[in-house]
Every structure is written in structure tokens, then in C-alpha cells.
Amino acid sequence: xxxxxxxxxxxxxxxxxxxxxxxxxxxxxxxxxxxxxxxxxxxxxxxxxxxxxxxxxxxxxxxxxxxxxxxxxxxxxxxxxxxxxxxxxxxxxxxxxxxxxxxxxxxxxxxxxxxxxxxxxxxxxxxx
Amino acid sequence: xxxxxxxxxxxxxxxxxxxxxxxxxxxxxxxxxxxxxxxxxxxxxxxxxxxxxxxxxxxxxxxxxxxxxxxxxxxxxxxxxxxxxxxxxxxxxxxxxxxxxxxxxxxxxxxxxxxxxxxxxxxxxxxx
Amino acid sequence: xxxxxxxxxxxxxxxxxxxxxxxxxxxxxxxxxxxxxxxxxxxxxxxxxxxxxxxxxxxxxxxxxxxxxxxxxxxxxxxxxxxxxxxxxxxxxxxxxxxxxxxxxxxxxxxxxxxxxxxxxxxxxxxx
Amino acid sequence: xxxxxxxxxxxxxxxxxxxxxxxxxxxxxxxxxxxxxxxxxxxxxxxxxxxxxxxxxxxxxxxxxxxxxxxxxxxxxxxxxxxxxxxxxxxxxxxxxxxxxxxxxxxxxxxxxxxxxxxxxxxxxxxx
Amino acid sequence: xxxxxxxxxxxxxxxxxxxxxxxxxxxxxxxxxxxxxxxxxxxxxxxxxxxxxxxxxxxxxxxxxxxxxxxxxxxxxxxxxxxxxxxxxxxxxxxxxxxxxxxxxxxxxxxxxxxxxxxxxxxxxxxx
Amino acid sequence: xxxxxxxxxxxxxxxxxxxxxxxxxxxxxxxxxxxxxxxxxxxxxxxxxxxxxxxxxxxxxxxxxxxxxxxxxxxxxxxxxxxxxxxxxxxxxxxxxxxxxxxxxxxxxxxxxxxxxxxxxxxxxxxx
Numbered sequence: 001x002x003x004x005x006x007x008x009x010x011x012x013x014x015x016x017x018x019x020x021x022x023x024x025x026x027x028x029x030x031x032x033x034x035x036x037x038x039x040x041x042x043x044x045x046x047x048x049x050x051x052x053x054x055x056x057x058x059x060x061x062x063x064x065x066x067x068x069x070x071x072x073x074x075x076x077x078x079x080x081x082x083x084x085x086x087x088x089x090x091x092x093x094x095x096x097x098x099x100x101x102x103x104x105x106x107x108x109x110x111x112x113x114x115x116x117x118x119x120x121x122x123x124x125x126x127x128x
Numbered sequence: 129x130x131x132x133x134x135x136x137x138x139x140x141x142x143x144x145x146x147x148x149x150x151x152x153x154x155x156x157x158x159x160x161x162x163x164x165x166x167x168x169x170x171x172x173x174x175x176x177x178x179x180x181x182x183x184x185x186x187x188x189x190x191x192x193x194x195x196x197x198x199x200x201x202x203x204x205x206x207x208x209x210x211x212x213x214x215x216x217x218x219x220x221x222x223x224x225x226x227x228x229x230x231x232x233x234x235x236x237x238x239x240x241x242x243x244x245x246x247x248x249x250x251x252x253x254x255x256x
Numbered sequence: 257x258x259x260x261x262x263x264x265x266x267x268x269x270x271x272x273x274x275x276x277x278x279x280x281x282x283x284x285x286x287x288x289x290x291x292x293x294x295x296x297x298x299x300x301x302x303x304x305x306x307x308x309x310x311x312x313x314x315x316x317x318x319x320x321x322x323x324x325x326x327x328x329x330x331x332x333x334x335x336x337x338x339x340x341x342x343x344x345x346x347x348x349x350x351x352x353x354x355x356x357x358x359x360x361x362x363x364x365x366x367x368x369x370x371x372x373x374x375x376x377x378x379x380x381x382x383x384x
Numbered sequence: 385x386x387x388x389x390x391x392x393x394x395x396x397x398x399x400x401x402x403x404x405x406x407x408x409x410x411x412x413x414x415x416x417x418x419x420x421x422x423x424x425x426x427x428x429x430x431x432x433x434x435x436x437x438x439x440x441x442x443x444x445x446x447x448x449x450x451x452x453x454x455x456x457x458x459x460x461x462x463x464x465x466x467x468x469x470x471x472x473x474x475x476x477x478x479x480x481x482x483x484x485x486x487x488x489x490x491x492x493x494x495x496x497x498x499x500x501x502x503x504x505x506x507x508x509x510x511x512x
Numbered sequence: 513x514x515x516x517x518x519x520x521x522x523x524x525x526x527x528x529x530x531x532x533x534x535x536x537x538x539x540x541x542x543x544x545x546x547x548x549x550x551x552x553x554x555x556x557x558x559x560x561x562x563x564x565x566x567x568x569x570x571x572x573x574x575x576x577x578x579x580x581x582x583x584x585x586x587x588x589x590x591x592x593x594x595x596x597x598x599x600x601x602x603x604x605x606x607x608x609x610x611x612x613x614x615x616x617x618x619x620x621x622x623x624x625x626x627x628x629x630x631x632x633x634x635x636x637x638x639x640x
Numbered sequence: 641x642x643x644x645x646x647x648x649x650x651x652x653x654x655x656x657x658x659x660x661x662x663x664x665x666x667x668x669x670x671x672x673x674x675x676x677x678x679x680x681x682x683x684x685x686x687x688x689x690x691x692x693x694x695x696x697x698x699x700x701x702x703x704x705x706x707x708x709x710x711x712x713x714x715x716x717x718x719x720x721x722x723x724x725x726x727x728x729x730x731x732x733x734x735x736x737x738x739x740x741x742x743x744x745x746x747x748x749x750x751x752x753x754x755x756x757x758x759x760x761x762x763x764x765x766x767x768x
Contacts, residue, residue: 360618360619360620361618362616362618363615
């Protein structure tokens with residue numbers, strides 16, 4: 001595949017998952033510092049991985065939430081917490097993920113995950 | 129629920145996921161240093177989390193593989209890689225998890241995950 | 257032990273360590289997303305571990321500060337920094353913990369630990 | 385070498401790299417909680433490591449940016465991002481470091497590194 | 513660029529850095545589980561990042577050693593320790609990296625880095 | 641203090657904690673790659689931190705076990721598990737540390753800690 005085509009494929013799924021508003025903002029903010037990085041992650045994370053048919057997007061959301069909480073990458077956790085609703089994840093699913101995080105990555109990681117998730121829910125107007 | 133009942137519930141799912149041979153070995157090796165720890169993880173990790181109906185066991189296997197690889201907890205990764213087959217995970221699923229790990233936890237974590245998974249497949253006589 | 261009794265035992269020590277104000281706030285904020293999580297950590301972290309006679313609470317505070325700083329779980333570090341005073345920890349003790357963190361988890365972790373601790377001291381009106 | 389001399393050597397390079405304003409602020413803020421810590425890191429990090437002739441300061445900046453991003457030590461990342469300009473690092477260099485972080489520590493670490501770097505650039509009035 | 517061309521560019525630099533023997537072994541071991549992963553890392557890690565002119569390969573080796581030691585990715589640390597000699601890194605350079613790791617990622621990470629590096633030197637017949 | 645004196649002070653406590661056999665082996669193995677590193681850690685980790693009167697050695701052992709397990713620095717965990725007996729730590733103390741690790745750093749970290757500790761006990765001929 002040509003890399004331009006890969007970029008377009010990646011951009012489409014990135015838009016579907018993260019939403020047009022977020023992606024437009026990222027693209028508009030591109031400058032000499034971030035253009036290559038934006039290009040790389042669009043092709044690499046989105047064009048290569050998220051487009052693969054081997055796992056559904058809901059499962060990919062679960063994987064990303066689990067990894068970002070474990071590693072304390074909270075900005076990405078928030079981003080994908082918000083995005084996961086586009087992939088069919090529910091607040092009950094996220095509750096289960098947080099409980100599993102408590103046991104496998106420790107209670108402090110889960111505490112922060114719960115707090116961050118609740119803030120995302122509030123931003124989205126989701127009641128729990 | 130009484131904690132003895134919780135232990136029994138946990139032990140049943142632990143046996144179903146990790147296999148009788150592994151669990152019998154763990155229980156037989158209990159001594160004054162490990163008995164309370166074995167009891168705790170059987171009730172909490174297995175009795176509380178793995179018995180919850182909110183996510184199927186296959187998804188829980190995915191979450192554990194993603195978290196243990198991210199945190200470099202390789203013994204637990206191997207254990208759950210092996211166990212995941214009881215939960216319906218396939219080698220193709222594990223391939224997808226490894227690819228997602230590469231992007232979200234870094235290529236070195238994925239490299240080791242691939243190597244460890246292949247060793248588990250070899251032990252189980254699984255051809256890929 | 258019945259799990260309700262475990263919860264009550266955990267709640268008592270949780271109140272003793274974190275203070276009634278914090279625990280009341282956590283309990284009051286429970287909803288369908290957090291109730292099971294609050295229940296789990298009250299029984300598991302507090303009811304099982306913090307109630308054990310094997311180590312005094314001061315030592316348990318030290319362990320938690322060391323682990324949360326190492327893993328960058330700063331919200332939990334702050335919470336336990338504040339709580340550690342109820343367990344007899346002094347600002348001099350926390351200074352020693354920060355120095356040990358510098359060598360074993362790296363100077364950047366210690367830098368943040370020092371900064372977070374000082375903010376907690378300021379909130380509590382503790383002069384150093 | 386006497387440790388006072390080590391402190392002075394460390395302070396000189398710390399001032400050269402982090403700037404007088406930052407170091408004066410740190411020293412002025414010393415109290416019974418932080419004096420020994422400030423003394424230790426000035427001798428240990430700065431007096432021992434940053435004064436060594438074996439690697440130029442630019443390379444040491446690269447190493448610190450890579451390690452702090454990997455471990456999520458973002459305050460230290462910002463500090464050294466800002467300081468790296470004194471060592472001859474350019475915004476293009478930091479872009480390369482962020483791209484390498486994406487592959488070796490994962491895309492979420494790189495995303496935060498890019499964001500933090502851009503905030504530092506903005507504070508310094510650097511256009512990219 | 514077409515992705516086949518990217519793969520070839522990546523393979524060339526991967527061979528130059530890791531050596532033909534290692535790369536031939538990796539390619540020969542490809543199967544249905546690893547082919548896509550090998551393809552992905554050859555194009556991204558090697559074809560995208562290591563081929564960029566923005567940093568010389570010696571600096572990229574430094575970055576990878578620092579990140580893999582910080583994250584405890586020891587297999588990748590060994591691989592790149594060995595490979596770094598092709599990029600002009602010397603044992604004295606690696607000594608400096610280990611000293612910097614001690615301060616920024618903690619003494620235990622540096623202890624293991626020193627031990628792993630010495631084992632690589634011994635395998636390569638390098639005296640220190 | 642002169643740094644030679646600091647080294648001697650550090651060496652004395654290092655010998656007291658890790659044992660003469662281990663320290664003699666480390667010193668005998670010094671070469672151009674490791675001499676400066678050995679010197680640095682003897683003066684800083686041992687001469688500066690472990691000699692401080694602010695915390696007893698038993699508590700410092702606890703802190704190191706907690707940090708090294710959290711960060712997955714298993715070689716250092718083993719070293720300090722073995723050494724902790726010189727500081728008055730008992731197998732029951734280590735059991736408590738492992739239980740606390742399970743909750744704060746996750747069950748997989750505790751699983752490996754338990755296994756590593758048991759191997760150290762076996763090497764030392766300690767029955768549990």
C-alpha cells in the first residue's frame with residue numbers, strides 16, 4: 001500500500017473513533033514540530049493497528065484503557081475513555097476495566113482511572 | 129458472602145482458567161509464607177473479579193495480557209497467555225494484542241511479548 | 257469472616273488513617289460506577305491489609321509512599337502523605353523516604369515526591 | 385575531592401544548564417525538609433554526572449528527556465526540555481527524540497512529550 | 513513512499529545496525545504469528561525512525577539504551593547494547609549512559625544495565 | 641566530608657548489610673567499565689543514604705523491597721531480600737511487604753516477589 005493511502009485509511013478510523021472535532025483540532029495545530037509526528041501516528045497507530053479486522057474496536061478500546069492506566073499515561077487514558085463510547089463501550093464496561101486494573105496494576109492506578117473516567121463522563125453529560 | 133464461600137467460588141474459576149495442574153501445584157506448595165497470599169488472591173483476583181458477569185473471560189484475558197506486558201510482569205504474562213486458551217483466545221487474538229502493545233507500550237514490550245507467547249505455544253504444542 | 261464484617265473492619269481503619277472527612281466524601285460520592293469499587297478497596301486494601309497486625313501502620317505508610325512514588329501514582333502519594341501523619345510519620349521521616357526514593361527510583365521521582373509532600377504540608381499548615 | 389568542592393562544581397553546571405533564575409529559586413526555597421535533598425542532588429546529579437567529560441551536555445540532555453518521558457516523570461521532562469536549549473538542543477532535535485519515544489516507549493508517552501515540549505516552547509517564546 | 517520500499521529501506525538499516533546474522537535469523541523464524549509484526553517494526557522502527565537524518569545513529573542508540581533500561585526492557589537493551597558498536601558507541605560511552613541511568617532511573621536499573629552490558633561485552637570478546 | 645572518607649563509611653555499611661562475600665566479589669570484579677560506578681553507588685547509596693540516622697536499616701530495607709518490586713528491578717529485590725535479614729527483617733515481615741505490594745503495585749508484582757523471596761530463602765536454608 002502507498003503511505004498516502006495508509007494515512008487516509010488511518011485518518012478515517014481515527015475520525016470514527018476520536019471524533020471529527022478532536023482530529024480537526026489536531027490537524028489544524030500541525031506545525032513544523034508536530035506534522036511528522038501526526039503523520040506517523042495516523043499511519044502507524046490508526047492506519048495499521050486500528051484498521052485491522054482481527055479484533056473489534058471495542059476490544060481495542062479495552063486494551064488501550066488497560067495499558068494506558070498501567071503505564072500512567074493519563075492523557076491518553078482520558079482520550080480513549082471518551083472515544084471508547086464510539087466503539088460501543090459502556091460505563092459498566094469501564095467499571096469492569098477499572099476493577100481489573102485494581103488487581104493487576106494496583107489500587108492506586110485504579111483510583112486514578114476511576115477519577116479520570118468520572119471526569120470524562122461529566123464532560124460528556126453521562127450520568128452514572 | 130462469607131469469605132470461605134468466596135474462596136471456593138474463586139478456586140473454581142481459577143481452576144477453570146489456569147487448569148487443575150497449576151492450581152494443585154500452587155496449593156500443595158503453600159507454607160507459612162504463602163498461605164495467606166494464596167488465600168487473598170484466590171478470593172480477590174479470582175473470587176471477586178474473574179467471577180463477575182460484566183465482562184466475558186476472553187476479554188478479561190485480553191486485559192491481563194495488555195497490563196502485564198505493559199508493566200513487564202512477564203511471569204504473569206506467560207501464565208495468562210497459557211491460560212487464555214481456556215477462555216477462547218486464539219493465537220491470532222494474541223497476535224493482535226501484541227501489535228496493539230507495540231504501539232501503546234512500545235516495540236520492546238511487544239518484542240518480549242511475542243517471544244514469550246511463542247515459548248508458551250511451543251510448550252503447549254501449538255504450531256503457528 | 258463475612259464480607260460485611262470485613263467491610264466494617266476496613267472502613268474503621270480507613271477512617272482512622274485517611275480521616276472521616278475524606279471517607280465520608282468518598283462514600284457520599286458513590287454511584288452505580290463507583291459503589292462496587294469503593295466496596296472492593298475498603299475490604300481488600302483496608303480490611304485485609306491495613307488491619308493485619310504483622311506491620312505497624314507507620315511502616316505500611318512508608319511502603320505505600322515508596323511504591324506510589326516509584327510508580328508515579330501521585331494522587332495516591334498525596335493521599336497517603338497526608339494520611340501518614342495519623343500513623344505517626346513525621347516530616348523528617350518523609351524527608352528520609354524522599355532521599356531513599358532518589359537513589360532507588362531516580363532523582364526525578366524524588367523531585368516530584370518532595371514537591372507533592374511540600375504541597376501537602378502547606379495544606380495542613382505544617383511548617384518545615 | 386571534598387564534598388564542598390563537589391557541591392560548588394555541581395552548582396556551577398546546574399546553573400549553566402538550568403539557568404540562574406531556576407537555581408536561585410530552588411536554593412531560596414530550602415528549608416529543613418529540602419536542604420539535604422538539594423545538597424544531595426547538586427552533588428550527585430550535577431557534581432558527579434553532568435560534570436563528567438565522557439559525554440557532551442547535549443547528549444546528556446537527550447538521555448534525560450528519553451528517560452523521563454519513558455518513566456512519565458513529566459515535571460523533570462519539562463525542566464530538561466527547557467534546559468536543553470542551553471546545551472545546544474534544538475526544537476528539531478526534540479522532535480526526533482519524540483519520534484523515537486513513540487516507537488520505544490509507546491505512542492501515549494510521545495503524545496504527552498510533544499504536548500509538554502510545545503508548552504515549554506510557548507513559555508520561551510519559541511515558534512515552531 | 514510505497515510500503516514495500518519502506519520495508520526495504522528499513523531492512524537495510526536494520527541489517528546495518530543489528531547485523532545480518534540477527535536479521536536473517538528473525539526473518540527465517542517468521543511464521544503466521546510473527547510475519548506481520550516483523551513487517552510492522554521493520555517499516556516503522558527501522559524504516560521510519562532509524563532512517564531519519566535528524567539524529568545520527570549513535571545518538572539514536574543512546575536514546576534506546578536509556579529508554580529500555582528505564583522501562584526494564586532488558587532483551588531490547590541487550591540487543592541494542594550489542595548493536596550500538598556498529599553505530600560507533602564505545603564501552604566508555606555505555607559507562608556514561610549507565611551512570612546517567614543511575615541518577616535518573618535509579619541505581620537498581622543501572623546495576624542491571626551494567627551487568628547486562630558486561631555480558632554483551634563478554635559475548636563479543638570485548639575486554640574492559 | 642572528603643569523598644574518600646565517604647567511600648569508607650559507605651563501604652562499611654555496605655559490608656554490614658550485603659555481607660563481605662558479596663562486596664568483596666563486587667570490588668574484585670571492578671574494571672575500567674565498573675570502577676567509577678562502584679565508587680558512585682558506594683558513596684551515594686551507601687555512604688549518604690544508608691548511613692543516615694533518620695530511619696533504621698530495617699525500615700530502609702522495607703522501602704527498597706517495595707520500590708524494587710514496584711519497578712520490576714528483580715535482581716536488586718533479590719539482593720535486598722537476602723540482605724534484609726542482616727537488618728533484622730524476618731520472613732514474616734517480607735510476607736507483609738508482599739501482601740502490601742499486591743494491593744499497591746498489583747498482584748503480578750507480588751506473585752513474582754513471593755517467588756523470588758522463596759528462592760532467596762531456599763538459598764539461605766531458611767524454612768517457611
